[in-house]
Amino acid sequence: MSPLDRRTFLTRSLITAGAGAVGVGVGTSASDASAKRPSATEQAHSVLSDELATRIPFDGAHQSGVLTPAQDHMTMLALDSIAPNGAVLFEGLQALSAQARRLMHGDPVGVTEVDDPPPDSGILGAYDAPDALTVTVAFGAALFDDRYGLGHLRPKRLVEMPNFPNDNIDPTRSGGDVLVQVCANHRDTVIHTVREILRATAGKLVVRWTLDGFQSAARGPTPRSNKRNLFAFRDGTANPDVTDAVLMNRLIWVQPGSGEPRWATSGTYQVVRTIRMHVEFWDRVGMLEQEQMIGRYRVSGAPLGGDGEFEDPDYPSDPDGRRIKLDAHIRLANPRTPTTANQRILRRGYNYHRGVDEAGDLDDGLLFIAFNQDPDRQFATIQTRLTPEPMVDYITPVGGGYFFAPPGTSGPPDWVGSGLAAT
Amino acid sequence: MATFVPRFPLQRMRPTQRSGKGRLALAALAALAALVALVAVGALVAVALVGSALSPAGLFGGSRPFSVHRLVAQANPSDPLGVRITRVYGTTTPAKIYGTEIGQQEDQGINRSGQMISDLSPLAPAAFRGPVSAYKRYAAGWLVRVSHETAVLGAALRAGNRAAAESAWRDTWSAYLHLGAVYGLFGSLDQEIDGMPGGVPGGTSSPHFSGLHRIEMGLWTGQPPHSLVRWSNLLAVDVAQLRRVLPGVQITPLVYATRSHEILEDAQRDLLSGMDVPWSGEGVLGTAAGLVATDEVVRTLRPLLGGRDNTLVEVQNELLLLSSALAKVRREHHGTWPTLAELSITQRELVDGTLAGALGALEQLPGSLEAAALPEIPNIPAGQ
Known part of the structure; x- marks a missing residue:
C-alpha cells in the first residue's frame, strides 16, 4: 500500500464529486468549485493523515486483504444468503463488490434531498477516507449446495471445516455462505464499512456471525518484529515471504491445471478459526513452561537457544528436543523439512476480545486466518500435526470455517465471484 | 445427589x-x-x-x-x-x-550463569510415592461409588423414569469428578466416560460420542430414557475397566503436582463456563466435586509442602474460602446444588470470584513441588 498523493487525490475528488460538501448544491461544476474558497470537504482532505489517505486498490488479479500487511483493525462478517434464486444472489454479490470498491477508493459523501435518508451513514464525516481499507470476499461450501445450482462450480477442496480433535465448534459462530473480511487502519472505518455493506446487501444477505479483531501495536524492537498475540508471543514469524511471487503461486494462489474449476484460478482458500485463548490459565503457567510449549522466548521471539526472532531453530541439530521440545508449537507447525515446505500457510490473524464468559473469564482469543492453496495439503495437515501439542489445554477452537476467496476483479462493473455467473 | x-x-x-x-x-x-x-x-x-x-x-x-x-x-x-x-x-x-x-x-530467579532457575531445591521424586499411593486409595474408593451410581442410573433408564435418571446422572457424574482431573492418566477411558463431542467426527450425532455426556444430552433434550440404556451399559463397562487399570497407573511427580491445581482450573474453564455441561447446566455441582478432589490431593501433599514457601497455608486458606462460598450458595438453594442458570448474580460473582482467588493460590503448587531441576536450554549452534 502507499499513501495517496494528497494533491492528486484532492483534484480527483473535486472532479469526480463536485464540491460534495454539505450545503453545496448537487451539480456544482468542478470549475465553479475550484473558484470558491476551500470547502469543508477540501479542508477535511487537507488534514488527512497518511494512514487515513492510504488507498489499496480493490481491483486486481488477486483480491486485496490476502497478501496485504494486516491493518490494525478488522471485522469478520459471515453472511448467509436469503436470495430466492441465483439472479438475486448475484445482485447481492454485485452490490457487495460495488460498495467495497467505492469505500476502498474513498469518496466524498454524496448529498440527497433533505427529506431523503442520506446515502451514507456519515460517521466518517463528509469524506469517506480510504484508510487502507480492504474488503475481501470469500464463499463457503454452503453456497454451492442445491439452492442456486452452483454445485458443479464448487472449488474442489472447499468443504465444511472438519471437526478437528480438541475443537468445540459452536454452529452459530461458524460457517456461512459469504465471508467478508473488512480491514482498515482505524476502527471507525471498519465499522462504517460493515454498516454500508449490510445496507447495500439488505434483503439478500444476512449476518450469520461476526467478530471484531485488532492487531497489537508495533512495539519493536525493529520494524520487522512481529506483533504479539494475547499469549504475549509474537505471531507470524515463520510466514512465507509475500513479496516472493513464485512462492505465493506455490503456496497461496490456485493455479491453472490444478483440477480446480477455471473460475477459481488465482483465488485462494481462506481458513478462519475463532480460537478462544484461556488467558487466565495461561497467566498461571510458569514462564519456562510457556516458552517450552511455544518453542520461543516470550520477550524476543527467538527460538529457544537463539538470539533473534528470525533465527533458524535448526532442528537437525536438536533431534531429541533438548532445546525445543518435539511437541513445541513451532516445531509441530513448521518442522522446516523439505517434505513439509509446501505445507506452509500464510497467517493473517487478529486478536479479539469479546467480554467475559459465564464464569467471569475473559473471552479473549485469536481469530486465526490463513490463506493457502490447498487446505488438505496445508492447513489440515498442520492442524492434525498440532493435535498433541501441550498448548491445547489453553485454547479452544469455537468457530470459523473453510472459505474460498475468488480471484480479483478487472474493474467496474466486474464483481468478486462473477466467474460463477459467467460459467 | x-x-x-x-x-x-x-x-x-x-x-x-x-x-x-x-x-x-x-x-x-x-x-x-x-x-x-x-x-x-x-x-x-x-x-x-x-x-x-x-x-x-x-x-x-x-x-x-x-x-x-x-x-x-x-x-x-x-x-x-x-x-x-x-x-x-x-x-x-x-x-x-x-x-x-x-x-x-x-x-x-536466575543463577550465576544467568539462566532461569527455581528458588527451591527439587524434591526427591521418591517423596511423591506416599501422596500418589494415598490418592490412588482415595480414587479407588470413589470409583466404587461411581460403579454403584452407574448401576442406579442404568436401572432408572431401564425403568423409563426420567426424573430418577437425571438424579442418578448427577450422582454418577459428581462421583466421577471426585477423582479429580484424570485426563491423560487413563488413556482413552476418560474420554469414553466423560468426553465431550468436540473433536469427535460427527459431533453429537456420532456413534463415537458416548459416556456420561451422551446420557446427559439425551436426558436433558427429551430423548426417551430407554434409548439411553445402551450408553449406560457401555459406561458400566468403561468404569469397570477403569477400576482394573487404576492400581497400575503411573503418576509422575510432575503430573501429580500439576493436578493439584488443574482440577479447579478445569472447573473454571469447563464447568462454571457451562462449556462441558451444555445440557444439564450442573457446573456448580461439578465444581464442588472438584474442590473435594483438590482438597484430597493437597492433603496428600502436605508433608512435602512444609517449609516450601508459604504455599500450603495460602492454598488452604483459599480453599477454605471457596468451600465456604459453595456451602453458602448451597444453603441458599435449600441444600441442593443450583444449576448455572439458577445462580443469582451475587451467587455467581461469589463463586466465580472465590474460585479465581483459589486458583491464584493453587498456581504456586507446581513450582513449590518441583521434583527436578529446571533444564538448561542449549544454545543453537553457531553458524546457523
Whole structure:
C-alpha cells in the first residue's frame, strides 16, 4: 500500500464529486468549485493523515486483504444468503463488490434531498477516507449446495471445516455462505464499512456471525518484529515471504491445471478459526513452561537457544528436543523439512476480545486466518500435526470455517465471484 | 445427589505474606541475633535452625534442616561478628558465595550463569510415592461409588423414569469428578466416560460420542430414557475397566503436582463456563466435586509442602474460602446444588470470584513441588 498523493487525490475528488460538501448544491461544476474558497470537504482532505489517505486498490488479479500487511483493525462478517434464486444472489454479490470498491477508493459523501435518508451513514464525516481499507470476499461450501445450482462450480477442496480433535465448534459462530473480511487502519472505518455493506446487501444477505479483531501495536524492537498475540508471543514469524511471487503461486494462489474449476484460478482458500485463548490459565503457567510449549522466548521471539526472532531453530541439530521440545508449537507447525515446505500457510490473524464468559473469564482469543492453496495439503495437515501439542489445554477452537476467496476483479462493473455467473 | 461436606475447618486462616523477600529479611534478623548471642559467649557451636516458617530451610529451599557449621570466633576488628562460615549443609554452593546465589534466586530467579532457575531445591521424586499411593486409595474408593451410581442410573433408564435418571446422572457424574482431573492418566477411558463431542467426527450425532455426556444430552433434550440404556451399559463397562487399570497407573511427580491445581482450573474453564455441561447446566455441582478432589490431593501433599514457601497455608486458606462460598450458595438453594442458570448474580460473582482467588493460590503448587531441576536450554549452534 502507499499513501495517496494528497494533491492528486484532492483534484480527483473535486472532479469526480463536485464540491460534495454539505450545503453545496448537487451539480456544482468542478470549475465553479475550484473558484470558491476551500470547502469543508477540501479542508477535511487537507488534514488527512497518511494512514487515513492510504488507498489499496480493490481491483486486481488477486483480491486485496490476502497478501496485504494486516491493518490494525478488522471485522469478520459471515453472511448467509436469503436470495430466492441465483439472479438475486448475484445482485447481492454485485452490490457487495460495488460498495467495497467505492469505500476502498474513498469518496466524498454524496448529498440527497433533505427529506431523503442520506446515502451514507456519515460517521466518517463528509469524506469517506480510504484508510487502507480492504474488503475481501470469500464463499463457503454452503453456497454451492442445491439452492442456486452452483454445485458443479464448487472449488474442489472447499468443504465444511472438519471437526478437528480438541475443537468445540459452536454452529452459530461458524460457517456461512459469504465471508467478508473488512480491514482498515482505524476502527471507525471498519465499522462504517460493515454498516454500508449490510445496507447495500439488505434483503439478500444476512449476518450469520461476526467478530471484531485488532492487531497489537508495533512495539519493536525493529520494524520487522512481529506483533504479539494475547499469549504475549509474537505471531507470524515463520510466514512465507509475500513479496516472493513464485512462492505465493506455490503456496497461496490456485493455479491453472490444478483440477480446480477455471473460475477459481488465482483465488485462494481462506481458513478462519475463532480460537478462544484461556488467558487466565495461561497467566498461571510458569514462564519456562510457556516458552517450552511455544518453542520461543516470550520477550524476543527467538527460538529457544537463539538470539533473534528470525533465527533458524535448526532442528537437525536438536533431534531429541533438548532445546525445543518435539511437541513445541513451532516445531509441530513448521518442522522446516523439505517434505513439509509446501505445507506452509500464510497467517493473517487478529486478536479479539469479546467480554467475559459465564464464569467471569475473559473471552479473549485469536481469530486465526490463513490463506493457502490447498487446505488438505496445508492447513489440515498442520492442524492434525498440532493435535498433541501441550498448548491445547489453553485454547479452544469455537468457530470459523473453510472459505474460498475468488480471484480479483478487472474493474467496474466486474464483481468478486462473477466467474460463477459467467460459467 | 452426592453429599457435600466441607473438609476445612470453618475458620479463616491468617493471610500471610507471599513474597520471599520479606521472609528473607526477618530470617536474616533472626539469624543475626542468634549469631551475636553466640559470639558474646565465645562459643564454638553449630547452630541448627529447623522447621519454622522463619527458618532458613523454609526460605532457601530444600526441606532438609539448615545448619551453620563451625562458627569460628576470630579477633578481627574488621569482622565484628568474628565468625567465619566455612560450609553450608544442603548445598554444593561454596559458603562464601552462598548468600549471593540465594539472593539472586530469591530476587530474580536466575543463577550465576544467568539462566532461569527455581528458588527451591527439587524434591526427591521418591517423596511423591506416599501422596500418589494415598490418592490412588482415595480414587479407588470413589470409583466404587461411581460403579454403584452407574448401576442406579442404568436401572432408572431401564425403568423409563426420567426424573430418577437425571438424579442418578448427577450422582454418577459428581462421583466421577471426585477423582479429580484424570485426563491423560487413563488413556482413552476418560474420554469414553466423560468426553465431550468436540473433536469427535460427527459431533453429537456420532456413534463415537458416548459416556456420561451422551446420557446427559439425551436426558436433558427429551430423548426417551430407554434409548439411553445402551450408553449406560457401555459406561458400566468403561468404569469397570477403569477400576482394573487404576492400581497400575503411573503418576509422575510432575503430573501429580500439576493436578493439584488443574482440577479447579478445569472447573473454571469447563464447568462454571457451562462449556462441558451444555445440557444439564450442573457446573456448580461439578465444581464442588472438584474442590473435594483438590482438597484430597493437597492433603496428600502436605508433608512435602512444609517449609516450601508459604504455599500450603495460602492454598488452604483459599480453599477454605471457596468451600465456604459453595456451602453458602448451597444453603441458599435449600441444600441442593443450583444449576448455572439458577445462580443469582451475587451467587455467581461469589463463586466465580472465590474460585479465581483459589486458583491464584493453587498456581504456586507446581513450582513449590518441583521434583527436578529446571533444564538448561542449549544454545543453537553457531553458524546457523
